[in-house]
Amino acid sequence: MELTGAQALIKSLEAQGVEVLFGLPGGAILPVYDPIIDSSIRHVLVRHEQGAGHAAEGYAQVTGRAGVAMVTSGPGATNVVTPLADAMMDSIPLVVITGQVASASIGTDAFQEVDTRGITMGVTKHNYLVTSADDISDVVAEAFHLATTGRPGPVLIDFPKDVANARTTWREPGPVDLPGYAPPSVPESAAVQAAAELIAAARRPVIYAGGGILKANATAALHRFVNLTGIPVVTTLMGRGAFPESDPRWLGMPGMHGSYTAVTAMQQADLLVALGTRFDDRVTGRVDAFAPRAKVIHVDIDRAELGKVRRPDVPMAADCRAAIDALCDALAPLGLGAERLAQWIATLEAWRERFPLTYDRDSGTGAVPGTVKPQFVLEELRRLTPPETVLVSGVGQHQMWAAQFWRFEEPRSWVNSGGLGTMGFAVPAALGAKVGRPDKMVWAVDGDGCFQMTAQELVTASAERIPVKVAILNNAYLGMVRQWQHMFYAERYSEVYLSPDLPDYVRWAEAMGCVAFRVSTPEEVEPTIEKANEVDDRPVVIDFRIDSMEQVYPMVPAGASNDDIVVHPSQSGLAR
Template identity: 80%
Template structure:
C-alpha cells in the first residue's frame, strides 16, 4: 500500500491499538496532522506541550497502556522533555513523537531545530530518528515494544518533515531489529528458593512494595502472598493502591513523610522483601542507617537496581508478578513439607509490636476548633479537606496530585484500596503534574470519578490545561489546597532555615482561582470554613459536563508530619508534636 510517511505513521499507531493521542501541531509536524483528520484516533489538543506529556502519563498510569503525545520540533520538543524525564523516573510507558526539520536541514541551525534525540537520550529508554519512510512501521513497533516491556518507560520518535512527506510502501511491521534489547521475565528458581527460606526464617519481616508491583499487574498475587505468609506490607509513594489500605496487614506508606509504624517497621525488620522498589533516598533516609539488621531480598525487573543502593542477600531479576507467584509456589511446597512453618502465630510478637505503634502513633493533626469558637474564621486544615473528600467519593475514585505538602497529605490520608487509583509524580517531583495528568486519567478511565488534589503553586504552572478539559468536555475535579505558599519549601525554611521565609509567599487571592476557573469554562467554588467543605464537594461530584475547581483556603502554618529530615536516619523520625513525648 502506497502511503505518505505521515499516513504511514498514523496507520502504524492505529495498528498498535492507539485510541487517543495528546498533542499540539506546529510547522515540522504539520504533515502528520493532515491524516489525523481521517483517523479513528482521538486527538486531544492541549494548550502547552508539557500538558500533552503529563496527560499521556496520567492515561498510561491508570490504564497500563502506553500514553502517546505528538508535538512539533524545537520548542514543542523541548517542552515535552520534563514529562519524558518524569516518566523515566516513574517507569511510565510513553511514546512521544516529535516533528523535526527536513533531513537535509538537520545540523544547519534551521528554524525550530533542536537535537531532541541528543537532549532526551538521558531521559528515555531509547529514541529513534527516522530517516527513511520505509522504516516507519518497524520503528513504531519497536518503540511500543521498548516502552511497554521490561521496566516500562518513555521513548521518543523524531520524525523529519521530508520523511513525513515522502511516499513509501506500508506493510505490517516485520521482525524487530533490536539485537541488544533482552527484557527479562522469569525468575531464577534457585534465587526464589533462597528467598522463600529467608521468608520462613524471619521473625520481623516486611514486604517493601514499590511501583513495580503495579507495573506488573501483580496486586492480586501480592495479596495472596501477604495472606499466605501473614507478613505486613508497606506501600511506597509509587505503590499506593498496590495493596489495599483497608487490609489489616497494610502498614501504609514509608519514607520521609511516611507514618511512624511503616518507617519503624522497616528500621526494626530482620528481613525486607523488596518487590519492585528501588531503595529511593526518600524511603531509606541515611542509607548507612537504613534497616540495619535486615536481610534483603530484592526483586526487580531491572538488573541495575539490584545492589545499586543496598546489596541484597538474594537478588531476583524478574517480572514482579512472576516472581511473587513463584515465591507463593515455593512457600506452599515448604508448608506442605514442614507443618506449621507458615503458622500465623510465628509472627504474633512482631504483629503485636506493630499494633502497639499503630495505636500510639497514628497520623495526627490539630483539628480545627469548632466553627464559631474563634471569631468567625477557624483555620481550615488541609488534612480535614482530604478526609472529607475521601469519605465523600466512591472507593475506586482516581486521585491525582501535584508535588509538595498536598501530595504528601493525599498519600497519607487517602485510603487506597484499588490498584491504579493513585497518579502522582514520584521520582522527579514535577510541580504542575496534577491538572494535565488528571485530564489524561479521565480520558483513560471515563467510567471513574477523577479528582486532582493540587497546591496553589502547582496549579499556577499548568492550569491552562483546564481549557483543554473544558473544550473536550472532560469533567475532572480539582481541589486546590490553597495555603498561599510554596508550602513544602516553606516547611523546610521553617524547620531548617530558622523560619527565614525566602520567596515562598504566593498570596491566597492573586490570582482569583474562582474567576480563573470560570474563565476557563469550569465551575469555580471557594471554601473558607470547615462546614462548607462537604457541601462544596457534593456539588462538585454532581457536575459531569465540565471541570470543577474548588479553592480551599487552608491553614498556611500546617506542616507535614511525620518527617525524617533529609540525610537523617529513619530512627530520628519526627512525629507530630502531640506525640513527641510518647515512649517509642
C-alpha cells in the same frame, strides 16, 4: 499500498491500538496532523506541550497502556522534556512523537531545530530519529514494545518533515528485532529457594512493595503472598494501590513523610522483601542507617536496581508477578504458621495505636480558629467520593497529605509524580486519567503553586468536555519549601509567599470554562464537594483556603536516619 510517511505513522499508531493522542501541532509536525483528520484516533489539543506529556502519563498510569503525545520540533520538543524525565523516573510507558526539521536541514541551526535525540537520550528508555519512511512501521512497533515491556518507560520518535512527506509503501511491521533487548522474566530457581528460606526463618519481616507491583499487574499475586506468609506490607508512594489499605496487614507508606509504623517497621525488620521498588532516597533516608538489621530479598525487572543502593542478600532479576508466584509455590508446602510472627505483629499494632497519622483538628500552632485543615479536606473528599475514584496530585505538601489521608483500595487509582517531583503535574495528568477511565470520577488535589504552572490545561478539559475535578489546597505558599525553611532555615521565609487571592482562582477557573467554588470554613467543605461531584459535563475547581502554616508530619529530615523520624508535636513525648 502507496502512502506518505505521515500517513504511515498514523496508520502505525492505529495498528498499535492507540485510541487517543495528546498533542499540539506546529511547523515540522504539520504533515502528520493532516491524516489525523481521517483517523479513528482521538486527538486532544493541549495548550502547552508539557500538558500533552503529563496527560499521556496520566492516561498510561490509569490504563496500564502506553500514553501517546505528539508535538512539533524545537520548543515543542523541549517543552515535552519534563514529562519524558518524569516518565523515566516513574517507569511510565510513553511514546512521544516529535516533529523535526527536514533531514537536509538537520545540523544547520534551522528554524525550530534542536537536537531532540541528543537532548532526550538521558530521559528516555530509548529514542529514534527516523531516516526513511520505509522504517516507520518497524520503528513504531519497536517503540511501543520498548515502552511497555521490561521496566516500562518513555520512548521518543523524532520525525523529520521530509520523511513525513516522502512516499512509501505500507507494510505491516516485522517481528521486533532488538538483539540488545531481553528483559528478564522468570526468576532463577536457586534465588527463589534462597528467598524462601529467608522468608521462612524471618521473625520481623516486612514486604516493601513499590510501583513495580502495579506495572507487573501483580496485585493479586501480592495478596496471595501476604495471605500465605502473613507478612505485613508497606507500599511506597509509587506503589500505593498495590495492596488494599483497609487490610490490617497494611502498615502504611514508608519514607520521608511516611507513617511512623511503616518507617519504624522497616528500621526494626530482620527481613525486607523488596518487590518492584528501588530503595529511593526518600524511602531510605540515610542509606547506611536504613533497616540496619534486615536481610534483603530484592526483586526487580531492572537488574541495575539490584545493589544500586543496597546490596541484596538475594537478588532476583525478574518480573514481579512471576517472582511472587514462584515464591508462593516454594513457600506453600512449608505451611508457615501465623504464630511465628505473633510477637512482631503485636509490636506493630502497638506502634500503630500510639503513633497514628494525626493533625490538629481544631487549631494548631499559629492557626486561626475555624480555618480549614488540608487533612480534613482530604478525609472529607475520601468520604464523599466513590471508592474507585482516581486521585491525582501535584508535588509538595498537598501531595503528601493526599498520600497520607487517602486510602487506596485498587491498583491504578493513584496518579502522581514520584521520582522527578514535577510541580504542575496534576491538572494535565488528571485530564489524561479521565480520558483513559471516563467511567471513573477523577479528582486532582493540587497546590496553589502547582496549579499556576499548568492550569491552562483546564481550557483543554473544558473544550474537550473532560470533566475532571480539581481541589486546590490554597495556602498561599510554596508550602513544602516553606516547611523546610520553617524547620531548617530558622523560619527565614525566602521567596515562598504567593498570596491567596492573586490570582483569583474562582474567576480564573470560570474564565477557563469550569464551574468553580471557594471554601473558607470547615462547614463549607462537605456541601461544596457534593456540589462538585454532581457536575459531570465540565471541569470543576474548588479553591480551598487552608491553614497556611500547617506542616506535614511525620517527617524524616533529609539525610537523617529513619530512626530520627519527627512525629506530630502531639506525639513527640510518647515512648517509642
